Amino acid sequence: MDKWVYLNNNFVLEKQAGLHVNDLAIQRGYGLFDYLKTINNSPIFMEDHLERFYFSAEQLRLPVPISKSQLEIIIHELISRNGIPDSGIKLTLTGGYSPDGYNITQPNLIIAQHPLQLPTQEAVENGIKLITYEHQRQLPQVKTIDYLMAIWLQPLIKEKGADDVLYFFNDVVCECPRANFFIVTKEDKLVTPAQNILKGITRKKILENAGSFGLAVEERDIKIAELKTAKTAFICSTTKAILPVMQIDDIVFDKSDKEIIQSLNKNLEFLIADYPKQIAATG
Amino acid sequence: MDKWVYLNNNFVLEKQAGLHVNDLAIQRGYGLFDYLKTINNSPIFMEDHLERFYFSAEQLRLPVPISKSQLEIIIHELISRNGIPDSGIKLTLTGGYSPDGYNITQPNLIIAQHPLQLPTQEAVENGIKLITYEHQRQLPQVKTIDYLMAIWLQPLIKEKGADDVLYFFNDVVCECPRANFFIVTKEDKLVTPAQNILKGITRKKILENAGSFGLAVEERDIKIAELKTAKTAFICSTTKAILPVMQIDDIVFDKSDKEIIQSLNKNLEFLIADYPKQIAATG
Numbered sequence: 001m002d003k004w005v006y007l008n009n010n011f012v013l014e015k016q017a018g019l020h021v022n023d024l025a026i027q028r029g030y031g032l033f034d035y036l037k038t039i040n041n042s043p044i045f046m047e048d049h050l051e052r053f054y055f056s057a058e059q060l061r062l063p064v065p066i067s068k069s070q071l072e073i074i075i076h077e078l079i080s081r082n083g084i085p086d087s088g089i090k091l092t093l094t095g096g097y098s099p100d101g102y103n104i105t106q107p108n109l110i111i112a113q114h115p116l117q118l119p120t121q122e123a124v125e126n127g128i129k130l131i132t133y134e135h136q137r138q139l140p141q142v143k144t145i146d147y148l149m150a151i152w153l154q155p156l157i158k159e160k161g162a163d164d165v166l167y168f169f170n171d172v173v174c175e176c177p178r179a180n181f182f183i184v185t186k187e188d189k190l191v192t193p194a195q196n197i198l199k200g201i202t203r204k205k206i207l208e209n210a211g212s213f214g215l216a217v218e219e220r221d222i223k224i225a226e227l228k229t230a231k232t233a234f235i236c237s238t239t240k241a242i243l244p245v246m247q248i249d250d251i252v253f254d255k256s257d258k259e260i261i262q263s264l265n266k267n268l269e270f271l272i273a274d275y276p277k278q279i280a281a282t283g
Numbered sequence: 284m285d286k287w288v289y290l291n292n293n294f295v296l297e298k299q300a301g302l303h304v305n306d307l308a309i310q311r312g313y314g315l316f317d318y319l320k321t322i323n324n325s326p327i328f329m330e331d332h333l334e335r336f337y338f339s340a341e342q343l344r345l346p347v348p349i350s351k352s353q354l355e356i357i358i359h360e361l362i363s364r365n366g367i368p369d370s371g372i373k374l375t376l377t378g379g380y381s382p383d384g385y386n387i388t389q390p391n392l393i394i395a396q397h398p399l400q401l402p403t404q405e406a407v408e409n410g411i412k413l414i415t416y417e418h419q420r421q422l423p424q425v426k427t428i429d430y431l432m433a434i435w436l437q438p439l440i441k442e443k444g445a446d447d448v449l450y451f452f453n454d455v456v457c458e459c460p461r462a463n464f465f466i467v468t469k470e471d472k473l474v475t476p477a478q479n480i481l482k483g484i485t486r487k488k489i490l491e492n493a494g495s496f497g498l499a500v501e502e503r504d505i506k507i508a509e510l511k512t513a514k515t516a517f518i519c520s521t522t523k524a525i526l527p528v529m530q531i532d533d534i535v536f537d538k539s540d541k542e543i544i545q546s547l548n549k550n551l552e553f554l555i556a557d558y559p560k561q562i563a564a565t566g
Contacts, residue, residue, distance in 0.1 A: 005304065018301035019309060021288065021393050026302060026377065028430035029312035060435065090384075094309065095434065100400065101373075102434065110304050117383065138418070138432055146431050147311035149421055151378065151385065152343065 004081040006074050006111035008065070011081065019108055024095025028102065031094035031145040032056040036201075037116055037238050038087045041079050042276035044238075046072065048201045052143065053091055059142045062093050062107045071111075078113050086116050088239065092145070119240050126255070127246030128163035128235070130176070131156070132224065136169035140196045150177030164235070166248060169196065173222040179237040182206070183222060183230035184260050194219035202236040202268065209267055215260065232257045234264075241268055287364040289357050289394035291348070294364065302391055307378025311385065314377035314428040315339040319484075320399055320521050321370045324362050325559035327521075329355065331484045335426065336374055342425045345376050345390045354394075361396050369399050371522065375428070402523050409538070410529030411446035411518070413459070414439070415507065419452035423479045433460030447518070449531060452479065456505040462520040465489070466505060466513035467543050477502035485519040485551065492550055498543065515540045517547075524551055 005017040025031040034053040037044050050068050057064045066074075075089060092110040099105070119128075133156075135149050153165050166181060167174040174196055175181055180203040182192045190210055192203060210217045227233070232253045233245040242265045246253055288300040308314040317336040320327050333351050340347045349357075358372060375393040382388070402411075416439075418432050436448050449464060450457040457479055458464055463486040465475045473493055475486060493500045510516070515536045516528040525548045529536055 007304070015303075017304045019304060020298075021290070021300045021302060021375070021395065023309070024434070025312070026306070026308045026314070026375065026393075027428065028434055029308070029314070029428040030431055030434050031309070031312070061438065092304070092309065101397075102430075103437065104434065110309075112304065114384075135421070138421075139435065144431060145310065145312040146429060147385075148313055148427060148429050151307070151311055151313050151387065152422065154386065155344065 003084075003113060004078060005113075006078055006109070008109055011077070014112070017110065017112070019094065019110075020097055022097045022099075022101065023108060024098050024101075024104065025092075025108075025145060027098065028095065029146060029148070030060070030104070031092060032060050032062065032143055033090055033092040033145060034143055035088055035090050035238055038079055038085065038089060038113075039272060040276075041085045042279075043075055043079070043089065044272050044275050045201050045205070046075065046279075048204065052199075052201065053093075056142045056144070057093055057107075059139065060093075060144065061104060062095065064093060065107065065109055074111060078111060082113050084113055084115055087113050088116050089113050094145075117239060119243055123163065123243055127244035127253070129161065129247040130164055130166040130235075130245055130249075131160045131162045132168050132173075132249055133165045134169060135167045136174065136196060137167070137198070140174070140198060143198055147177060168224050171224050172196075173224060173227070176235050179235035179240055179243075181222075181233065181235050183227065183233045184257070186229065186231050188215065188231070188260060190215055190217040190260075191222055192217070192219055193222055195221070200237055202238060202241065205268060205271055206236060206242070206264060209271065210264070213263060213267065215263075227251055232261065234261050241265060286367075286396060287361060288396075289361055289392070291392055294360070297395070300393065300395070302377065302393075303380055305380045305382075305384065306391055307381050307384075307387065308375075308391075308428060310381065311378065312429060312431070313343070313387070314375060315343050315345065315426055316373055316375040316428060317426055318371055318373050318521055321362055321368065321372060321396075322555060323559075324368045325562075326358055326362070326372065327555050327558050328484050328488070329358065329562075331487065335482075335484065336376075339425045339427070340376055340390075342422065343427065344387060345378065347376060348390065348392055357394060361394060365396050367396055367398055370396050371399050372396050377428075400522060402526055406446065406526055410527035410536070412444065412530040413447055413449040413518075413528055413532075414443045414445045415451050415456075415532055416448045417452060418450045419457065419479060420450070420481070423457070423481060426481055430460060451507050454507050455479075456507060456510070459518050462518035462523055462526075464505075464516065464518050466510065466516045467540070469512065469514050471498065471514070471543060473498055473500040473543075474505055475500070475502055476505055478504075483520055485521060485524065488551060488554055489519060489525070489547060492554065493547070496546060496550065498546075510534055515544065517544050524548060
């Protein structure tokens, strides 16, 4: 069945959701998005995602045409129309129809919903393999639509038998294209890059909550050379939750050290299950 | 009057030329283009532009759905339908409608024609002002649609009273977002960056022809510090032709040194006027 998509001021069927070729996303790759998931028809951590969406828009100097509370109403309406209980909702804001193909005008807003693409059971249980690649995302703190390098690197990732790429720059680890990166040190400390990255919502939840079950966290630079001294590593994102990393280039982590990642995942699952109740209680 | 646009296999009116929101240009900023001009209904340096278009497509792993000779026929048909003798023709190839929003499928091809936006008489006569900014375009040799930084920098350019930005990286000058950069040394040598840039067609014509009127050329790194030792500088592109630079940040060039830039411009004008005759003679 065709899904509904919110496009500017209207709900349209997905097959009819188009943008004119003059849009600055098509002309100049200029746009941003955010992505949240719904579980059992509840949008998870919506507050955080919408806050970041407005932050990205402000950074890219694109005025969001509607308010946060209007956005929330539209998201709930989309959920109700489409009937996909566990889904991903993507809000995209583009540079709009530019008469000269260069200057920003009125942005276009697209809100689409798709079934969740979850990681495989194999990846969840045994972890994934990353390759490193030197690259620094431009405007890294903004969730832009710029995935040129990520998509361009897909053949290399497959050739190396890996699942994803871990960017580094000037010997310092950054992030995966669609996930944040953590190591667990030999002293059971969580360490994650502090700068030149997109600050993920799942990353934020981990940092906020790790202390509650006795884990120390550090936001700081991780040198590439430090990777081989780590006990283990993981990546995190809205879609992937917390996914163990079994290998980075030639560095293979000991699979037996699962406890911390399992605890973090349980805590995250609790936060996700609890979020709709918190919203119901406060909203 | 509404113009015709070629979209995949059809000529459509511009207002009807749209892409579905699932296209990878909108989802992931993944696409490329080329841009050539027509003078008096003749497409100028079309061979070079189409060659670069196929090169960009190969680099981005996007199969061009039609052959070079088919493209030429479509371009001539577009020129004949639209009746804009002096125009810019933009060929865009996007990542296509990706079912998972990440992997490349069948690209979308758009060919559009617009009136030429020429530089002002003021810019041609007195030159333009550039500000420098540290940035390295990703996949610099490919004419991707990635102008995120260029558009994001527009307010800064305006605030500084400048016309455009000159990128540098690790103290080495690269290019402007839509033009190549040259300096003329005190010894009347033309120098232009050799690497980490998009190799423009106008740049190529200058390099090929400068020797014929006694100018030495060098393709090599230009350090930022070298800018202040230059006699003068200019930028070049299909739209801008050869445009003198009067100022870069705080460095002001002597306006009296116009001779070389004028000779280069005259030569370029000759090549442009001569191109249709050459094509008629060989084709």
